[in-house]
Amino acid sequence: MESLNLIKNDPWLAPYKAAIEGRYQYVVDKEKSLTNNGRQTLSELASGYLYFGLHKVSKGWIFREWAPNAKAIYLIGTFNGWQKDDRYKMNRQDNGVWEIVLEEGLLHHEDLFKLLVEWDGGSGERIPAWIRRVVQDEQTKIFSAQVWAPENPYNFKIKKFKPNTAPLLIYECHIGMGSSEEKVGTYSEFRKNVLPRVLKDGYNAIQIMAIQEHPYYGSFGYHVSSFFAASSRFGTPEELKELIDEAHSMGIAVIMDIVHSHAVKNEIEGLGRFDGSYNQYFLSGERREHPAWDSLCFDYGKNEVLHFLLSNCKFWLEEYKFDGFRFDGVTSMLYYSHGLGEAFCNYGDYFNGHQDGDAIAYLTLANKLIHEVNKNAITIAEEVSGMPGLAVKYEDGGYGFDYRMAxxxxxxxxxxxxxxxxxxxxxxxxxxxxxxxxxxxxxxxxxxxxxxxxxxxxxxxxxxxxxxxxxxxxxxxxxxxxxxxxxxxxxxxxxxxxxxxxxxxxxxxxxxxxxxxxxxxxxxxxxxxxxxxxxxxxxxxxxxxxxxxxxxxxxxxxxxxxxxNFQDTPIQKVWDNDGDQILAYMRKDLVFVFNYNPTKSFTDYGFLVPKGEYEVVLNTDATRFGGFGLSDDSIRHFTQFDPLYKGEKKEWLKIYIPARSAVVLRKVKAKATTAKAKTINSKTKK
Known part of the structure; x- marks a missing residue:
């Protein structure tokens, strides 16, 4: 195999060529096993949400669930007094799949229900794994699945949206916290009250936390129970869709904080022992429970689990038109240790055999799928260890994320x-x-x-x-x-x-x-x-x-x-002096100057920059920003010639820098300078 670009671009990775290529090949092989050796695409594979779960059909309803360890499954709910009823008994199909077809009138919009799952030696009430709507009773605090089939489902006004990533400016947010009142805020309130603020402030993306249903509000959405259900504590699916549509109309991308790194331990609300077994979705033995998060760890080596998680990615893109995902807890997924107690001091720590190849394969395939479904989608990895290749393209040997959190x-x-x-x-x-x-x-x-x-x-x-x-x-x-x-x-x-x-x-x-x-x-x-x-x-x-x-x-x-494309412009350090506590650097025509000194202001502090005229475009010390206004920002600054730097086309830019302040100057384009000079000459002649 010819070396992957990940290795070519970083010579320090050369000693780990075999490990990197081995991970890459493992992903290739895993994709073949999932897609029947390429006879279907990843996107076609990841359409499980169209098959499993509850669906309205022409003559009634059809419901399917995967529960290989179950011996019998009944739908119980408001439609049958929450009792076992043979009319609502599911039929076992192949590969642990259960199915029931219900006539019109046996289920209604907003009916509440659960599954009564029976297995050898026990039984339990469960919320369907693929359900799209879960609600909590205000009095009893009990969660139930809810039939959701409104007569007038939300129709997106904007069918296709391309995020602005030049650069990407993200407003991380939480719907429930978006209200100023002491309560849980709603999707509609956020759309009306917060989105206009985001637009005015200049952000071009929101990253919404806690969308997937979670039993405990205080978990910040990280202990997910129902992966396909948008949290009902903030409102209805239609209201979330309207929020996303409104954001798109403002030019704002909507990124979802997705949690595939673990799941809540709850059995009644979540996937823990869904069919009576301990390892249907999760690992067995000591690896089943996360040692730090009091949660359950997915078995990424099981194709059925990959199908569930990949379908979950596609579902949020297609059903709600999210523009991508920030994957939470990636470090926890990458390592058998979950990154706990690891120092990550050198490259060898990333290739020492302590990495979870199945989790790496899942993350790589998830990125491949997401960009197959929407080529403009955004994926971000929340990852602290510094694993090389995380935000490198799949075809170059990376894991395919667009960005990693710094x-x-x-x-x-x-x-x-x-x-x-x-x-x-x-x-x-x-x-x-x-x-x-x-x-x-x-x-x-x-x-x-x-x-x-x-x-x-x-x-x-x-x-x-x-x-x-x-x-x-x-x-x-x-x-x-x-x-x-x-x-x-x-x-x-x-x-x-x-x-x-x-x-x-x-x-x-x-x-x-x-x-x-x-x-x-x-x-x-x-x-x-x-x-x-x-x-x-x-x-x-x-x-x-x-x-x-x-x-x-x-x-x-x-x-x-x-x-x-500010993010792609080269950053050139102009000057740093730890004694003075001064830092200056350039990006294109902008010069950024910082004086971190708490007591000393500097007069005529000089930097070598491209010769020309410079104007102040931002000053942290301006009075409109709560500063002291010690500088006159209307003054334009001209560079001063120094014969020592004649060949470098640079001259001294000397400015006043107040203590504990920063200023940004922009080089005035020659045309603007010439036009100004002509205006002055014209006035002089008159």
Whole structure:
């Protein structure tokens, strides 16, 4: 076999050629076994949701389920008093498949039901694995499947949508938290109240968490029970579809946070012991339960499980028109250890035989399938170990993700804020962390996501300001701690967003420094929703300082979006000096200058840049962003000739840089300069 491009592009991978090629061949062989040696496509294979589950047909209903260990299955529900009834007894087919055909009138829209599954030695009520609608009774808190066949199903206005990925600017969000009221927000409220904010702020994608049904609201959607059901606590399937359609009409892509790394342990609500066996969907023995997450681990080596998960990917793309997925917990899938206790210090740690080849094959096939179904789909891996090839094309020997999360960056910022004095913030270190990535893989950079906002942790703004936020966020209240926090909040975000090579992500509300942590209703807080919402009134209030951060975020994204394919433009370091705490770099015609020094401002600080005229296009210290306005940003800056650099076509750009601030300058195009000169000459002559 000729070396794969993954190996060709990284000579350090050459010693692991056999392992990389072995993984690649394993995927090839697995795809052949799934598709009957290529007689059908992956997309055709992954249409299980059209066969399994409940479907309305011309003369009634048909329902199918896979339960190889079952001896008998009955549908029980509101239509038969929740009792065993031979009219609703399923028939066993081949390969552990069960089927029942029901006449018109035996089921109705919004009927509640479950399966009564019997096996040798026991029985239990179960929610169908392929069901598309699950609801919870408000009084009893019991979950049931629901027949969902409205007379007027939602009809998408926008049939095809192409996401804008130049660059990809993601607003990570949670529907239930989207309300400012102390309650669970809805799909419709999010569509009406939050989407317009996302559009105004300049994000071109939303990444929605907790879509797949989960029994415990406080799990943040990570303990999934029903993989094909959109969570009913936020509304109906039609309302979710309308939200996605509305987002598309605004030019906003909709990415789903999909959880295929594990499943909730619940047996009545979830897939645990669905047919009475322990290993229908999940691994056996010690590997069945996740050691850290109190959940069950899928058996990716079983073709029926791959069929279930691949069909789940296609279902969300086709039925709801999601534009792609952020795969959660990829590190946990890649390694037998789930990445727990692993250091990942060198390349050998990725090829030492501790990797789960079946999980790797599933992730690769999932990416291949997703892009087969929708060539413009977006896939993102949440992965912390740094596994090479994760965001490299399948045909080049990679796993096929479009992006990987740059999870080192938020860890770096939190560690810096917690452990270092302001005088010890080194620009060389900041530059390294924000630009250190594999050349052949695109990343999603972010300063903080929902992970950094959970109770027990703190958001960046709360770490910087803490309790002072409760007393000193009035616009005219001057407080050193608050002013420091606001200044660094903007600089941290600009450092992160301006160095992207793929996309940028922010969690809902963090753009304006949403106070406090996220804490879902639980017994420990009296089942309160106080910290499981977004206080939009804070950023909307002109008398508070939150709008300064919101305004900055909006202008920062507008600047990035103004450069065509900003993410692909080369990043050239111009200068860094850890003593002065100054960092400067260029992207195309933009010069980014940071002064992390907490006390020293610099006059006529010089950098060698392409000669010409430069204008200020963004300044963190501007008064409209809550800064001191120490610079006159209307002044244009001209480079100064230095004979020592005559052959390099560079000259000195000397500017005033206030302490703890950043400024972005743009080189004025020659035509604009010439036109301005002509105007001045014309006025002089008159």
């Amino acid at each position: 999870m080192n960056i938020p860890d770096y910022w939190i560690k810096t804020i917690k452990e270092k004095k302001d005088e010890d913030w080194h620009p060389s270190s900041i530059w390294w962390e924000t630009t250190n990535r594999r050349a052949d893989e695109k990343t999603i950079s972010y300063a903080e996501s929902h992970d950094q906002a959970l109770v027990g942790d703190k958001t960046i703004i709360f770490r910087l300001i803490d309790a002072e936020m409760y007393w000193h966020m009035q616009k005219d209240d001057h407080n050193f701690i608050v002013e420091r926090g606001i200044a660094l909040h903007k600089m941290i975000r600009l450092s992160t967003a301006s160095t992207i090579n793929g996309g940028y992500l922010n969690f809902m509300g963090n753009e304006f420094g949403h106070p406090e942590w996220i804490d879902f209703p639980r017994e420990g807080n009296g089942w309160s929703y106080k910290y499981a919402r977004r206080q939009w009134g804070l950023v909307d209030n002109p008398d508070l300082k939150y709008h300064f951060l919101g305004n900055f975020d909006e202008e920062m994204l507008a600047l990035i979006s103004s450069v065509k």
